[in-house]
Amino acid sequence: MTIGEYIAQELKTDQRLPFDTQQCIFPKKHVLTETGHVETHVYFLQEGIVEAGIHKEGEDRIIEFFYPHQFVSSYTSFLTQRKSDVYLVCLTDCKIERMNHTDLVAAYQHSLVANQLGRHLTERAYLQRVQKEKDFLVKSAEERYLDLLAQRPEVAMEIPVSKIAKYLGIHPESLSRIRKSIS
Amino acid sequence: MTIGEYIAQELKTDQRLPFDTQQCIFPKKHVLTETGHVETHVYFLQEGIVEAGIHKEGEDRIIEFFYPHQFVSSYTSFLTQRKSDVYLVCLTDCKIERMNHTDLVAAYQHSLVANQLGRHLTERAYLQRVQKEKDFLVKSAEERYLDLLAQRPEVAMEIPVSKIAKYLGIHPESLSRIRKSIS
Numbered sequence: 001m002t003i004g005e006y007i008a009q010e011l012k013t014d015q016r017l018p019f020d021t022q023q024c025i026f027p028k029k030h031v032l033t034e035t036g037h038v039e040t041h042v043y044f045l046q047e048g049i050v051e052a053g054i055h056k057e058g059e060d061r062i063i064e065f066f067y068p069h070q071f072v073s074s075y076t077s078f079l080t081q082r083k084s085d086v087y088l089v090c091l092t093d094c095k096i097e098r099m100n101h102t103d104l105v106a107a108y109q110h111s112l113v114a115n116q117l118g119r120h121l122t123e124r125a126y127l128q129r130v131q132k133e134k135d136f137l138v139k140s141a142e143e144r145y146l147d148l149l150a151q152r153p154e155v156a157m158e159i160p161v162s163k164i165a166k167y168l169g170i171h172p173e174s175l176s177r178i179r180k181s182i183s
Numbered sequence: 184m185t186i187g188e189y190i191a192q193e194l195k196t197d198q199r200l201p202f203d204t205q206q207c208i209f210p211k212k213h214v215l216t217e218t219g220h221v222e223t224h225v226y227f228l229q230e231g232i233v234e235a236g237i238h239k240e241g242e243d244r245i246i247e248f249f250y251p252h253q254f255v256s257s258y259t260s261f262l263t264q265r266k267s268d269v270y271l272v273c274l275t276d277c278k279i280e281r282m283n284h285t286d287l288v289a290a291y292q293h294s295l296v297a298n299q300l301g302r303h304l305t306e307r308a309y310l311q312r313v314q315k316e317k318d319f320l321v322k323s324a325e326e327r328y329l330d331l332l333a334q335r336p337e338v339a340m341e342i343p344v345s346k347i348a349k350y351l352g353i354h355p356e357s358l359s360r361i362r363k364s365i366s
Contacts, residue, residue: 076313079306108299115298116291122305123262129312130259 001069003044003097007117015113019103024096032072032088032096039077039084041098042121045070048094049155051163052086062167064132065091065159067152071121092158141168142178184252186227186280190300198296202286207279215255215271215279222260222267224281225304228253231277232338234346235269245350247315248274248342250335254304275341324351325361 001009003021008014021044026032033039035055043050050066052074063086066072077084078101107114135144145168149156156164161179165172184192186204191197204227209215216222218238226233233249235257246269249255260267261284290297318327328351332339339347344362348355 076310079310108302110295112293112295112298115295115302119291119298119302119305122302122309126305126309126312127259127262129309133316 001046003099003117006044006069007113011113011116011120013113013116017099017114017117018107018111019099021097021099024098026090026094026096028090028093030090030094032090033074033077033084033086035085035087036083037077038081039074040101042071042073042075042078042104043088044097044099045072046095046097048096049091049158050094051089051091053089053166054086060166061169062163064128065148065156065167067155071124075122075125091163141170141174142181144168145175145178146182184229186282186300189227189252190296194296194299194303196296196299200282200297200300201290201294202282204280204282207281209273209277209279211273211276213273213277215273216257216260216267216269218268218270219266220260221264222257223284225254225256225258225261225287226271227280227282228255229278229280231279232274232341233277234272234274236272236349237269243349244352245346247311248331248339248346248350250338254307258305258308274346324353324357325364327351328358328361329365 004016007017026048032041032043032050045066045068047068050072051062052064052066052072053060053062072088074084074086074088076082077086081101104114104118108118135147139147145164148164148167161175162172165175168175187199190200209231215224215226215233228249228251230251233255234245235247235249235255236243236245255271257267257269257271259265260269264284287297287301291301318330322330328347331347331350344358345355348358351358
């Protein structure tokens with residue numbers, strides 16, 4: 001799916017963005033956004049999985065996994081144009097269509113569809129953030145693991161166990177126990 | 184300031200929203216949005232202070248105070264049209280201009296300025312949320328109290344001490360100690 005197709009499907013409009021997007025192929029482990037750099041893009045993930053995380057005292061803490069047909073960005077950095085706290089890295093080979101900050105912000109001055117898309121993806125990001133906060137407060141690691149599997153079962157299988165443990169905030173051995181008790 | 188004036192100032196456009204807003208005067212303690220109800224409005228606070236909170240085992244937990252020239256809404260409920268987890272109440276007499284859900288969502292289909300405003304206020308809400316999460320992780324109650332005073336010193340003076348303690352998540356006596364040590 002392209003951004004154009006996503007717009008047609010989700011925003012129910014046949015309007016097109018008034019700027020060109022870039023089509024990219026990135027290999028596994030390619031860093032999209034580095035901690036300490038300013039985010040210059042919003043990425044639309046066409047194929048593959050992207051990991052968002054924080055470097056914390058030498059160890060990475062994984063905040064989120066992104067799947068095909070989702071928008072990905074270090075969004076606070078994108079909006080403020082200040083240095084990013086988080087990194088974004090390709091967890092698998094990825095096919096990505098991206099929009100750059102200059103084009104998008106310029107289009108916000110006059111383009112209906114650019115604003116509709118910007119509003120839509122910000123609403124999604126907001127709701128995701130709220131849901132995540134709530135899940136952390138009320139759900140156990142096991143429940144959050146089951147949610148991860150339920151969300152995109154076929155894709156979640158591609159995420160290494162060590163990464164899932166870092167996402168759940170538990171030791172890999174605890175995750176092994178959860179996996180055994182489920183199967 | 185009206186929503187029209189806010190749009191002119193923040194979005195740098197002389198376009199007007201394609202629907203009527205409602206101008207309201209609410210007394211102190213008036214409930215704008217009740218927990219368990221669906222949010223039907225986005226409020227623009229012209230004068231006064233609004234408190235957002237959660238009822239938790241009989242005791243209220245205050246999430247945020249809103250000041251003049253800010254938009255206020257139980258925004259997750261507004262976006263999803265599901266029951267609200269939070270309540271919104273007037274902490275003082277309030278002068279408010281409000282937009283209703285039906286008008287705003289209908290305008291999103293065709294109006295540039297409605298989408299610009301919707302995008303802008305969602306971006307603000309997103310950034311506020313991220314900042315709040317960070318502050319809770321890294322700042323002490325004393326630092327958060329100083330932030331509250333710094334943000335809107337003249338308005339923060341109108342918030343009762345008991346409410347500020349509920350916002351900081353500390354006992355009123357601890358807040359008294361902090362206030363003494365500062366002055």
